[in-house]
Amino acid sequence: MARIRLEIPEALPFATELVVRVGDLNYGNHLGNDALLALLQEARLEFLATLGYSEMSLGGHGLIMADAAVVYKAQAFRGDRLRIAVGSGDFSGSGFDLLYRVTHAGTGAPVALAKTGMVLFDYEAKRPVRLSDEIRRRLGGASQDQRANDP
Numbered sequence: 001m002a003r004i005r006l007e008i009p010e011a012l013p014f015a016t017e018l019v020v021r022v023g024d025l026n027y028g029n030h031l032g033n034d035a036l037l038a039l040l041q042e043a044r045l046e047f048l049a050t051l052g053y054s055e056m057s058l059g060g061h062g063l064i065m066a067d068a069a070v071v072y073k074a075q076a077f078r079g080d081r082l083r084i085a086v087g088s089g090d091f092s093g094s095g096f097d098l099l100y101r102v103t104h105a106g107t108g109a110p111v112a113l114a115k116t117g118m119v120l121f122d123y124e125a126k127r128p129v130r131l132s133d134e135i136r137r138r139l140g141g142a143s144q145d146q147r148a149n150d151p
Contacts (some may be wrong), residue, residue: 016086018042040100040102061122064121068116083104
């Protein structure tokens, strides 16, 4: 069986902590696939908010998810506090990847690596929109400390 391989940098510019809730569990009594994607979305929303953006307001347009990939490293259970680090990369004309590293907050033990392919999208015209240099700069190359000092 061919396995997905994700190259996620050790250092990502943003991190948040979220707790696995009872509704996040599947029949195996551990964190479910769908619930992990929801936790990644929450982390994504928090990351974007630190930049003054949201999923529906990024330079006047919204984001739409083009793809998602997850590589599981361990199970997570109800009550586990997860640290989700987020960063960006692989910019193209209208899209980019958001990268995630999920670990147990207390121990740092890996839980999952993930990536979501995001596209800047005009929901009225129902078409992708080219990323501006400003969006690329704010999401990309600068460290979080540098971003905090941006005008």
